[in-house]
Amino acid sequence: MPISNPTGGNCKVTNGTYAGNDGTNRAIAHSLGVTPRLVVINNDNQTVQGIMQAGNLSSIMYLLVGGNSGVTIVTYGTATYFYVGDGGADHQSFNRTGQTYYWTAFAPA
Numbered sequence: 001m002p003i004s005n006p007t008g009g010n011c012k013v014t015n016g017t018y019a020g021n022d023g024t025n026r027a028i029a030h031s032l033g034v035t036p037r038l039v040v041i042n043n044d045n046q047t048v049q050g051i052m053q054a055g056n057l058s059s060i061m062y063l064l065v066g067g068n069s070g071v072t073i074v075t076y077g078t079a080t081y082f083y084v085g086d087g088g089a090d091h092q093s094f095n096r097t098g099q100t101y102y103w104t105a106f107a108p109a
Contacts, residue, residue, distance in 0.1 A: 015104040020096040024087035025075040028103065032079070036105040039082050044100040052082060060084065062092050
C-alpha cells in the first residue's frame with residue numbers, strides 16, 4: 001500500500017514495488033526530484049532487508065533474516081533513480097528473479 005507524501009514536514013517520502021530480474025545496476029525510479037538520503041528495501045516474504053543511506057548510495061547494506069549480513073555494491077543513486085542488482089541471483093542483489101521487492105525512499109523537502 002503506497003504511503004502518501006507527508007505535508008507540513010521536512011521530508012519527502014515515496015515508495016513502490018518492483019519485480020526482480022537478476023539484472024545488474026537496475027534503475028528504480030523514485031520520483032523524489034532529489035537524491036534520496038535513505039532507501040529501505042524488503043522482499044515479499046521479508047527474509048531480506050536492505051538500507052541505502054546518504055553518502056553511501058552506491059551500496060546496499062543488507063540483512064538476511066536468520067542469516068548473513070553485508071554490503072552489495074551498486075551504481076550511485078541520483079535525483080531520478082536508485083539502483084539495485086549486482087548481477088547475482090542471490091538475495092543480496094535485491095533484484096532476484098521471482099521476488100517482489102517493496103521500497104521506501106526519503107529525502108529532505
